[in-house]
Amino acid sequence: xxxxxPLSTATGYGVVIGLGFLFAFGMILTTFVLKRYNNExxxxxxxxxxxxxxxxxxxxxxxxxxxxxxATLLQSSAVAYKYGVSGPFWYASGATVQVILFAxxxxxxxxxxxxxxxxxxxxxxxxGPITHFVFITFGLATNIxxxxxxxxxxxxxxxxxxxxxxxxxxxxxxxGVVLYTMFGxxxxxxxxxxxxxxxxxxxxxxxAFTAYSTNVNLGSPGRxxxxxxxxxxxxxxxxxxxxxYLTMRSKEGAIFFVINIVxxxxxxxxxxxxxxxxxxxxxxxxxxxxIMGGLSxxxxxxxxxxxxxxxxxxxxxxxVFPTYPDRMAAADVNAGLVLPNAAVALLGSGGAAATLLLxxxxxxxxxxxxxxxxxxxxxxxxxxxxxxxxxxxxxLIYMSHSACVIYAIIMAGFSTGLYYAGISxxxxxxxxxxxxxxxxxxxxxxxxxxxxxxxxxxxxxVLGLICSLIAWLVTAKKEGGNxxxxxxxxxxxMLAGNVVALLSPLLFIPVLTFALKPxxxxxxxxxxxxxxxxxxxxxxxxxxLELVPGExxxxxxxxxxxxxxxxxxxxxxxxxxxxxxxxxxxxxxMPMYGSGYVFSKKFFTGWVTVGILWLFFxxxxxxxxxxxxxxxxxxxxxxxxxLDITGKRKPVRRAEVTEGEEAEVESPAVETPTExxxxxx
Numbered sequence: 242x243x244x245x246x247p248l249s250t251a252t253g254y255g256v257v258i259g260l261g262f263l264f265a266f267g268m269i270l271t272t273f274v275l276k277r278y279n280n281e282x283x284x285x286x287x288x289x290x291x292x293x294x295x296x297x298x299x300x301x302x303x304x305x306x307x308x309x310x311x312a313t314l315l316q317s318s319a320v321a322y323k324y325g326v327s328g329p330f331w332y333a334s335g336a337t338v339q340v341i342l343f344a345x346x347x348x349x350x351x352x353x354x355x356x357x358x359x360x361x362x363x364x365x366x367x368x369g370p371i372t373h374f375v376f377i378t379f380g381l382a383t384n385i386x387x388x389x390x391x392x393x394x395x396x397x398x399x400x401x402x403x404x405x406x407x408x409x410x411x412x413x414x415x416x417g418v419v420l421y422t423m424f425g426x427x428x429x430x431x432x433x434x435x436x437x438x439x440x441x442x443x444x445x446x447x448x449a450f451t452a453y454s455t456n457v458n459l460g461s462p463g464r465x466x467x468x469x470x471x472x473x474x475x476x477x478x479x480x481x482x483x484x485x486y487l488t489m490r491s492k493e494g495a496i497f498f499v500i501n502i503v504x505x506x507x508x509x510x511x512x513x514x515x516x517x518x519x520x521x522x523x524x525x526x527x528x529x530x531x532i533m534g535g536l537s538x539x540x541x542x543x544x545x546x547x548x549x550x551x552x553x554x555x556x557x558x559x560x561v562f563p564t565y566p567d568r569m570a571a572a573d574v575n576a577g578l579v580l581p582n583a584a585v586a587l588l589g590s591g592g593a594a595a596t597l598l599l600x601x602x603x604x605x606x607x608x609x610x611x612x613x614x615x616x617x618x619x620x621x622x623x624x625x626x627x628x629x630x631x632x633x634x635x636x637l638i639y640m641s642h643s644a645c646v647i648y649a650i651i652m653a654g655f656s657t658g659l660y661y662a663g664i665s666x667x668x669x670x671x672x673x674x675x676x677x678x679x680x681x682x683x684x685x686x687x688x689x690x691x692x693x694x695x696x697x698x699x700x701x702x703v704l705g706l707i708c709s710l711i712a713w714l715v716t717a718k719k720e721g722g723n724x725x726x727x728x729x730x731x732x733x734x735m736l737a738g739n740v741v742a743l744l745s746p747l748l749f750i751p752v753l754t755f756a757l758k759p760x761x762x763x764x765x766x767x768x769x770x771x772x773x774x775x776x777x778x779x780x781x782x783x784x785x786l787e788l789v790p791g792e793x794x795x796x797x798x799x800x801x802x803x804x805x806x807x808x809x810x811x812x813x814x815x816x817x818x819x820x821x822x823x824x825x826x827x828x829x830x831m832p833m834y835g836s837g838y839v840f841s842k843k844f845f846t847g848w849v850t851v852g853i854l855w856l857f858f859x860x861x862x863x864x865x866x867x868x869x870x871x872x873x874x875x876x877x878x879x880x881x882x883x884l885d886i887t888g889k890r891k892p893v894r895r896a897e898v899t900e901g902e903e904a905e906v907e908s909p910a911v912e913t914p915t916e917x918x919x920x921x922x
Contacts, residue, residue, distance in 0.1 A: 246400075246401065246402055246403050246404040246593075247402060247563075247585050247589070247590050247593035248402050248403045248590060248593050248594060248597065249403065249404075250403055250404045250405055252403055252594070252597075253399055253402065253403025253404065253405035253410075253597070254403075254405060254413070256403075256597050256598065256601055257399060257405065257410060257413045257414055257601065258413055258416065258417070260417065260598075260601060261413075261414075261416050261417015261418065261420070261605065262416075262417055262420070263417075264417050264418075264421050264433055264436075264605070265417050265420035265421040265424065267421070267433075268420075268421035268424045268432070268433065269421075269424050271432060272424050274878065274882070297522075297526035297529040297530040297533065297866075297870070298530075298533075298862070298863070298866040298867035298868075298869070298870045298871075299434075299435060299530075299867045299870070299871075300518060300522045300526055300527070300529075300530025300531065300533075300534065301529075301530050301531075301533035301534035301537060301862050301863050301866070301867075302434055302435045302438045302439075302534070302863035302864075302867055303434040303435075303518050303530075303534070303610075304340060304515075304518060304530065304531060304534025304535065304537075304538065305434075305438050305534050305537050305538045305541070305859070305863050306434035306435075306437050306438045306441075306606040306607070306610075307434065307514055307515065307518065307606070307607055307610040308336070308340060308534075308538050308607075309437075309438070309441060309538065309541055309603050309606065309607065310387065310390060310391055310394070310603060310604075310607045311390065311391050311394035311395045311398070311577065311600055311603050311604050311607075311666065312390050312391075312394055312577070312666055312670050313332075313336075313541060313542050313545075313603065314541075314542070314545050314546075314549075314580055314599065314600065314603055315394050315398065315577030315578075315579070315580055315600070315666060316332065316394075316577060316666065316667060316670050317329055317332040317333070317542035317543075317545060317546035317550070318545065318546045318549045318550040318553070318577075318579040318580040318583070319550070319574050319575065319577060319579045319667060320332055320494065320497055320546065320550070321546040321547060321549070321550020321551055321553075321554075321579070322550045322553050322554055322569070322574060322579045323478075323493070323494075323574065324478060324481065324486075324491045324493055324494035324497070325469070325473075325478060325481060325485065325486030325487060325488065325491065325494075325551070325554075326486065326487055326488070326489065326547065326551070326840065326845070326848065327481075327488065327489045327490075327491040327494040327495075327834075328491075328494055328497070328546060328550060329542060329543045329544075329545075329546035329547045329550065330489070330543060330830060331494055331495070331497055331498035331501060331830075332497075332501060332542045332543075332546060333538075333539045333540075333541075333542045333543035333546075334498075334539070334825040334826055334829070334830065335498050335501035335502040335505060335826075336501060336502075336505040336538075336542070337535050337536070337538060337539045337825060338502070338535075338818075338821065338822045338825055338826060339502075339505045339506050339508075339509040339510070340509060340531060340534060340535035340538065341531070341532060341535040341536075341817065341818055341821050341822065342509075342818050342822070343509050343510065343515060343519075343531060344527070344528055344531035344532055344535070344814045344817070344818070345689075345811060345814040345815055345818055346510070346519075346685060346688055346689070347515075347516070347519035347522070347527050347528075347531055348527055348528060348807055348810050348811045348814055349688040349689055349811060350363065350516060350519055350520070350688060351519065351520075351522075351527055351807055352804060352807040352808070352811065353688060353764050353767045353768070354366065354767040354768065354770050355768070356768075356770045357520060357767070357770050358520065358617055358620075358621045359513050359516060359517070359520075359617050359618055359621055359622055360376075360380075360513055360516040360684070361373060361376055361377055361380055361513065361618060361622045362621060362622060362626075362770050363687060363688065363767055363770070364376045364684075364687055364698070365622070365626065366766040366767045366769065366770055367687055367698075367762060367766060367767060368687070368695050368698050368699065369695070370627075371699055372695060372698050372699040373622065373626075375698075375699055375702055375703065376680065376684065376702070377618060377622055377623070379511050379677055379680040379702055380511055380512070380513050380614075380618060381615065381618065382511075382676055382677055383507065383508060383511040383512045383513075383673075383677045384512065384513070384514070384611050384614050384615050384618075385652065385655070386508075386669060386672075386673045386676065386677065387508060387512060387514075387607070387611055387673075388608060388611045388648075388652045388656075389652065389655060389656050389659060389669055390666050390669045390670060390673075391603075391604045391607055391608050391611070392410075392411050392414060392415070392604070392608075392652060392653065392656035393411075393656050393659055393660060393664070393665060393666045393669065394576075394577045394600075394604075394666035395410065395414055395600050395601070395603070395604035396408075396410035396411045396414065396656065396660065397576045397577055397578065397660075397665070397666065398577060398578070398580075398581050398596065398597070398600045399414075399597065399600070399601075401576075401578050401581055402581055402585075402593045402596060402597050403597065407657070407660050408657045408660065411653045411654075411656045411657045411660070412653040412654075412657070414601075414604055414605070414608075414653075415608060415649040415652070415653055416649075417605065418605045418608045418609050418612065418649070419612065419645050419646055419649045421433060421609070422609045422612045422613060422645055423642050423645055423646075433605075433606060433609060434606050434609075434610075435863075435867055437602040437603075437605065437606035438606070438863050438864070439860075439863075439864050440598065440599075440602050441541070441599060441602050441603060442541075442856065442859060442860050442863075442864060444595050444598065444599045445541065445544060445545050445548070445599075445856060446856065446860075447588075447595060448545070448548050448549060448584065448587065448592075448595070449544055449548045449849075449852075449853055449856070451587050451588060452465065452548050452549075452552045452587055453465065453548070453849055453853075456587055458556060458559055458561060458586075459552060459555060459556070459587070462842075462845055462846040462849045462850075463842055463846065464555075465551060465552070465555050465845075465849075466487070466840075466842045466845045466846075467842075468554070468555035468556075468558075469485075469486045469487055469551060469554060469555055470485075470487070471558070472486060472554045472555065472557075472558070473485045473486050473487070475558070476568070478491065478493075479492075479493070480492030480493050480494075481494075482837040482838075482839055483839055485839050486551070486554060487839055487840040487845060488833075488837060488838060488839045488840065489830055489833040489834045489838065490833075490834050490835075490836075490837040490838070493732060495834070496732045496733070496736050497732065499736055499739070499740065500671055500674065500732070500735050500736055500739045502826075503674040503678050503739035503740060503742065503743045504670065504671070504672075504673045504674030504678065504739055505674075506674070506678055506681045506743060507673060507674050507676075507677035507678035507680070507681055507742070507743075508673060508677070510680075510681045510684050510685060511677045511678075511680050511681065511684060512611075512614060513614035513615075513617060513618055514610040514611055514613065514614035517610070517613055517614055517617060518610070519531075527810065528810040528813060528814050532814075532817060533862045533863070533866075534862075534863070535821075536821075536858075536859075536862075537858070537859035537862045537863050538859070539825075539855065539859075540852060540855035540856040540858070540859045541856070541859065543852055543855070544852035544853060544855070544856050545580070547848070547849060547852055548583075549579065549580045549583040549584065550579055550580075550583070552583040552586065552587060553569070553579050553580075553582055553583040553586070556583065556586040556587070557569065557582075557586075559586070561586045562582065562586045563582050563585050563586065564582065569582065572665070574667075575665045575666075575667035575668065575730075576665045576666065576667065577665070577666050577667065580596060581593065581596045581600075584596040612645045612648060612649065613645075615644055615645075615648045616640075616641040616642075616644035616645050616648070617641070619640060619641075619644040620637050620640045620641045620644065621637075624637075624640050625637065662726075663726050664726065667730075668726065668730045671730065671732075671735040671739075672729075672730075672735065672738075674735075674738070674739035674742055674743065675709045675710065675713050675735065675738035675739055675742050676706065676709075676742075677742075678705075678709070678739065678742035678743040679701065679702045679703075679704070679705020679706050679708075679709060679742045679743070679745060679746055680701075680702040680705075681743060681746070682701070682743075682746040682747065682750060683697060683698045683701045683702055683746060683750060686698070686750060691760065691761055691762045691763075691764070692754055692759035692760055692761060692762075693750060693754055693759075693760060693762075694753065694754050694757055694758060694759055694760040695760065696753045696754075696757045697749065697750045697751075697753040697754045697757075700749070700753060701746045701749040701750050701753065702746075704745070704749050705741070705742055705745045705746050705749065706742070708741050708742075708745045709738045709739070709741045709742035709745070710738065711741075712737040712738050712740075712741040713729065713734050713735065713737055713738025713741075714729065714734070714738075715737075716733055716734040716737040716738070717729040717731065717734035720733055720734065721734075
């Protein structure tokens with residue numbers, strides 16, 4: 242990176258602090274509007290589950306936002322810079338299938354445990370406290386790794402673009418997120434996720450059209466193609482066909498592909514944040530939300546990295562590139578600085594500002610999900626379960642807020658320590674699967690396999706972790722000669738550790754299950770999980786919980802109808818999972834990998850065009866569709882605000898109307914059951 246950052250330090254502080262407080266203010270205002278016009282009250286259930294009625298459009302945008310980490314944009318651009326066109330595709334396909342696969346698990350969670358707040362509650366209901374503790378450990382480890390990646394990657398970009406000290410960025414980035422998450426709970430994450438996702442899409446469109454249409458040094462896919470051919474002649478890629486950046490046949494890229502798949506299984510299946518989104522979704526909207534979200538997300542790393550990673554390769558021999566005449570240092574590539582360098586080369590200080598905004602959005606939106614994930618684990622899996630089983634709703638809210646603040650402070654300090662220890666975002670990204678992926682299969686088996694017994698669920702994650710650490714460190718020692726950040730961060734040791742972590746449970750689970758007798762679980766204890774007691778908050782607000790939609794008991798026929806819908810969704814999810822997984826991992830990439838095909842100029846132009854068109858599809862699914870779903874209440878709320886401001890009408894308050902336990906959270910607004918109750922009355 243250039244010695245002098247392209248943006249001022251004041252700009253850095255202004256974005257990091259100012260935008261954080263702006264989002265916090267927006268969430269406070271939104272909470273006020275919902276309370277005033279929709280009679281909502283922030284209860285412990287609302288804070289952690291948003292009433293379990295979020296519709297598919299907003300679920301999709303939340304999935305996209307939660308899965309768009311800093312690493313999504315920075316690491317994908319780095320692998321594009323290292324391996325060429327294969328890198329973005331391997332990143333996108335290797336991380337999309339997990340979200341689609343998770344749709345099946347999400348539906349099973351809704352079906353088996355309709356009142357759960359966290360996935361870990363389900364573990365305890367089936368296996369008891371010891372297994373519960375094991376999965377709490379792996380769940381928190383996942384949250385810690387993801388948050389550390391967000392802060393290390395985000396702070397590195399803030400420092401490189403503005404000169405704000407990395408330690409300061411680590412502590413300042415979480416402030417606004419904590420504020421708006423505390424005020425709005427998981428509803429805040431859904432609403433701000435929508436805003437963040439739209440802004441991220443807009444910025445990626447700007448980068449793509451600049452690189453492939455208007456930039457004076459690039460300006461077309463053909464020009465980018467020619468410069469990539471020149472780059473391959475100057476510094477060919479070892480392990481790529483003909484040393485080209487324009488081929489899917491990449492040895493190191495394929496190794497990254499495997500590491501990427503394994504690591505992302507861990508971060509989806511072990512991250513309570515994804516289960517939180519599934520729990521918050523209404524039963525019939527879970528499947529379409531996750532499928533739309535997964536397919537929409539695919540275009541973000543694919544097009545962003547195909548644009549920015551390849552633009553960096555094409556422009557680094559040009560004087561506009563920040564490191565000219567030198568290539569980027571390996572440490573800067575691993576730190577995630579390919580994208581900001583390319584942005585500065587394409588758009589100057591405007592590109593730097595767009596990148597700063599882009600990374601801020603990615604970091605804060607994903608971190609809000611991690612805050613809710615950790616706070617719900619602390620509140621329901623630790624505090625209410627083992628410390629204060631009779632906790633009131635007010636106490637649960639207090640615990641959730643406290644957990645958000647304490648976790649943010651701890652992670653800011655931890656990420657600062659990682660920075661000074663020389664551990665980058667890229668290192669953490671490759672390592673995460675080694676640490677957490679041994680819990681993936683036993684976690685899935687808890688919801689889908691009745692025979693998995695207590696021993697298999699309890700000991701498999703620990704045994705898998707031991708094996709993966711041995712494989713990782715032994716390979717690093719053998720190949721590198723010592724154990725250091727460089728030797729342990731190499732591709733082969735990471736590959737060994739990741740593969741052993743994910744696949745060793747295939748041995749441990751059946752051996753432990755059948756050697757010590759299968760469980761033959763009846764699924765009943767999961768259904769016994771109950772919602773939190775918010776009667777004290779309801780009483781303070783003069784609300785009768787019996788009239789709250791969702792709090793009243795469903796008839797047997799209603800429950801059977803809902804179960805039938807979930808079973809049908811589960812069947813569809815399984816077929817879609819198989820079809821899309823085969824398409825994204827086999828049918829599309831493998832013929833090109835096996836043949837060693839080097840892209841022609843026309844093929845590369847088509848490749849880029851498909852990426853841009855796919856991003857338009859994403860923009861419709863997660864940008865326009867949520868607005869359409871929420872159009873009725875958006876119109877109604879705006880009308881009521883106008884009448885209120887002009888003094889023509891005051892909002893009606895009825896003590897017996899819901900306090901929002903079942904309010905449907907929609908991007909900008911939704912038709913809530915509050916309104917439905919009022920209409921019926």
